[in-house]
Amino acid sequence: MARNSKMSFLLQRLLHCPSNSKSQFLKEPSQLHSYSSKQEQGQEISHLQTRPYPPPLTEQQLSTLNHLLPRLLSQPDNLPTALRLTSAALHTTTPLQTLPLSHLIHFLTSHPDTSPTFSLLTRLRHAPQIHHHISPIALMLLTSYFNNRMCKPALAVFRWLRRPDSPSPPTRQVYEVVIEGLCRNGFVFEGLSAARDMVLAGEFVAACCGGLREWLYRGMLKEARVEDAVELNDAILGFEKCAGSGSDDEEEAKEKVLAVLERVIAHWNE
Numbered sequence: 121m122a123r124n125s126k127m128s129f130l131l132q133r134l135l136h137c138p139s140n141s142k143s144q145f146l147k148e149p150s151q152l153h154s155y156s157s158k159q160e161q162g163q164e165i166s167h168l169q170t171r172p173y174p175p176p177l178t179e180q181q182l183s184t185l186n187h188l189l190p191r192l193l194s195q196p197d198n199l200p201t202a203l204r205l206t207s208a209a210l211h212t213t214t215p216l217q218t219l220p221l222s223h224l225i226h227f228l229t230s231h232p233d234t235s236p237t238f239s240l241l242t243r244l245r246h247a248p249q250i251h252h253h254i255s256p257i258a259l260m261l262l263t264s265y266f267n268n269r270m271c272k273p274a275l276a277v278f279r280w281l282r283r284p285d286s287p288s289p290p291t292r293q294v295y296e297v298v299i300e301g302l303c304r305n306g307f308v309f310e311g312l313s314a315a316r317d318m319v320l321a322g323e324f325v326a327a328c329c330g331g332l333r334e335w336l337y338r339g340m341l342k343e344a345r346v347e348d349a350v351e352l353n354d355a356i357l358g359f360e361k362c363a364g365s366g367s368d369d370e371e372e373a374k375e376k377v378l379a380v381l382e383r384v385i386a387h388w389n390e
């Protein structure tokens with residue numbers, strides 16, 4: 121009974137449900153066997169969009185959430201509840217780094233099914249007031265996917281961020297994690313493609329060149345593309361030397377890096 125009361129209180133506090141409608145969310149986790157219907161999700165998203173930012177969670181509520189999420193995630197049928205709890209917590213002014221997201225991130229990136237991952241990302245996408253959470257959460261997901269050697273799900277998240285209607289295009293840090301993760305796990309062609317996108321997006325700067333150059337170089341050598349590896353390595357080195365000067369030489373050097381990447385990508389399967 122105490123456990124159920126604590127869960128009910130937290131759900132009501134996070135989701136701000138009126139007492140006469142709280143039964144929608146205060147069911148036992150075992151009763152939630154599937155994701156909400158599209159209509160229910162739409163109603164929930166609309167409600168979250170129109171109400172003001174709730175205050176941050178208290179230490180006691182954070183502690184309760186921290187203990188509750190692992191228990192919910194220990195049973196797959198409870199995942200919808202865990203996602204709703206996390207989404208509701210993100211709609212408060214609680215600092216992101218204080219929320220116990222590691223449990224959920226670990227769970228999502230330990231399974232090949234990406235449906236729950238995109239369920240979370242979609243909730244964030246449809247709530248403009250919390251779009252600033254998308255990039256750091258995506259970065260957590262990408263890092264964990266790559267650490268688990270699950271490159272295809274990581275690529276799916278990266279492509280989701282790159283969509284034309286994306287509310288949070290890839291940041292420089294996202295590109296770095298993606299390129300390193302792909303090359304480290306043998307997806308060199310995809311790593312080169314991400315590097316090209318990074319240059320086109322204006323996120324390729326001297327500060328990140330060294331590490332990316334090394335990963336791209338190593339990856340291409342493993343693919344026995346020695347000449348291409350040397351040419352790209354030299355082009356990036358040339359950009360590093362003049363980067364930050366604001367001169368025509370810097371722009372020419374960047375264009376050379378882009379040209380080498382595009383040539384290598386175009387002839388990859390020949």
